[in-house]
Amino acid sequence: MRADARRKYDRIVEAATEVVVEQGTDASLNEVARRAGVGPGTLYRHFPTREDLINAVMTNWVERIQAIAEAAVGSTQPPRGLLLSWFEGVVAHIGEHSGFPARLIAAMDDPQSHLHGKCEVLIAANARVMHRLSADGALRGGADSAEICRLVMGIAVVADEGKLAPPAVHPMLAIVADGLLT
Amino acid sequence: MRADARRKYDRIVEAATEVVVEQGTDASLNEVARRAGVGPGTLYRHFPTREDLINAVMTNWVERIQAIAEAAVGSTQPPRGLLLSWFEGVVAHIGEHSGFPARLIAAMDDPQSHLHGKCEVLIAANARVMHRLSADGALRGGADSAEICRLVMGIAVVADEGKLAPPAVHPMLAIVADGLLT
DNA sequence: ACCTGAACACCGTTCAAGT
DNA sequence: ACCTGAACACCGTTCAAGT
Numbered sequence: 280m281r282a283d284a285r286r287k288y289d290r291i292v293e294a295a296t297e298v299v300v301e302q303g304t305d306a307s308l309n310e311v312a313r314r315a316g317v318g319p320g321t322l323y324r325h326f327p328t329r330e331d332l333i334n335a336v337m338t339n340w341v342e343r344i345q346a347i348a349e350a351a352v353g354s355t356q357p358p359r360g361l362l363l364s365w366f367e368g369v370v371a372h373i374g375e376h377s378g379f380p381a382r383l384i385a386a387m388d389d390p391q392s393h394l395h396g397k398c399e400v401l402i403a404a405n406a407r408v409m410h411r412l413s414a415d416g417a418l419r420g421g422a423d424s425a426e427i428c429r430l431v432m433g434i435a436v437v438a439d440e441g442k443l444a445p446p447a448v449h450p451m452l453a454i455v456a457d458g459l460l461t
Numbered sequence: 462m463r464a465d466a467r468r469k470y471d472r473i474v475e476a477a478t479e480v481v482v483e484q485g486t487d488a489s490l491n492e493v494a495r496r497a498g499v500g501p502g503t504l505y506r507h508f509p510t511r512e513d514l515i516n517a518v519m520t521n522w523v524e525r526i527q528a529i530a531e532a533a534v535g536s537t538q539p540p541r542g543l544l545l546s547w548f549e550g551v552v553a554h555i556g557e558h559s560g561f562p563a564r565l566i567a568a569m570d571d572p573q574s575h576l577h578g579k580c581e582v583l584i585a586a587n588a589r590v591m592h593r594l595s596a597d598g599a600l601r602g603g604a605d606s607a608e609i610c611r612l613v614m615g616i617a618v619v620a621d622e623g624k625l626a627p628p629a630v631h632p633m634l635a636i637v638a639d640g641l642l643t
Numbered sequence: 644a645c646c647t648g649a650a651c652a653c654c655g656t657t658c659a660a661g662t
Numbered sequence: 663a664c665c666t667g668a669a670c671a672c673c674g675t676t677c678a679a680g681t
Binding site: 308 | 672674675
Binding site: 381384385387388419422423426427429430432433434436437440441442443450451453454455456457458459 | 563566567569570601604605608609611612614615616618619622623624625632633635636637638639640641
């Protein structure tokens with residue numbers, strides 16, 4: 280990639296991050312191009328699909344979700360508290376950008392999607408937490424990590440769409456936790 | 462309402478039903494007007510907002526959800542099976558029109574929405590089922606009907622967005638059922 | 644090799660003009 | 663009283679023309 284192209288690329292991602300934070304994942308791409316000081320064609324050249332762009336905006340999302348999982352695995356809390364704070368972390372982190380939960384769910388069952396890798400990261404992170412609880416004999420068993428992630432992502436959509444504050448999300452997560460624990 | 466207006470009104474709802482069944486709740490309103498053989502202005506005169514139109518399309522949704530709840534309340538199944546088939550019925554019925562689950566969730570916390578009444582119907586129907594299970598001492602208690610509905614609607618969104626078949630939805634509902642039952 | 648920006652087909656929404 | 667359909671501002675996406 281030529282130096283000037285690289286520069287434009289960076290400006291686009293920068294602008295996209297701004298716009299997505301303000302207006303969510305469904306924001307106008309022309310607006311992004313406008314704010315980046317770039318023609319629409321240039322945006323499409325670098326990011327042929329909207330998911331490509333979102334994927335670029337969410338680059339460090341991966342590390343953060345892994346860090347949250349790590350914290351849960353290393354926690355000394357009792358199982359229920361540990362599971363709940365992990366779930367709360369996931370919902371908060373996924374829901375930080377409005378529209379993102381719904382896109383993640385769609386990407387889950389579509390290996391074509393550029394966001395599919397992010398789903399796999401989440402599933403793996405969740406599996407680590409489940410494994411830790413399983414070692415303590417705290418888990419009922421029988422539930423696949425992908426299923427659990429889908430469920431929690433569904434709650435993230437509810438929180439996003441209904442603009443719910445964390446305390447309003449808690450009761451739903453509590454039901455799920457009770458369903459998973461022995 | 463004048464007779465000719467009434468006729469146009471009916472044709473719009475008819476066309477909207479068709480289009481929503483084919484393309485979901487986000488379908489083009491101009492397309493609806495086109496198919497109804499009506500100017501866009503006429504559509505807006507009868508249905509100032511998109512939710513107004515969807516609400517009209519979903520008129521008999523109410524009776525059907527109540528019938529499903531009735532069937533569950535009168536069932537002789539053991540609690541877990543009863544709860545699961547109620548939930549499955551709800552997810553299937555809500556998810557019949559793509560995009561509808563997400564709209565219902567948004568309407569839940571927005572009393573302004575014309576779809577808000579539909580949410581209340583669902584919450585009431587679910588409360589009846591919960592009451593029946595509670596009488597059998599099968600419920601853990603502590604969960605509000607609205608919370609449970611939100612959770613199930615979240616699963617409906619997951620099913621909708623991920624185009625999941627009923628068997629793929631079952632594991633998530635099972636976790637929720639286990640979380641609610643004693 | 645890369646970018647621009649006009650152009651196209653679409654959408655939601657409004658409102659003067661008609662009957 | 664009710665309807666029409668042209669009109670407006672927007673959007674996603676493409677592609678000839680430029681550097």
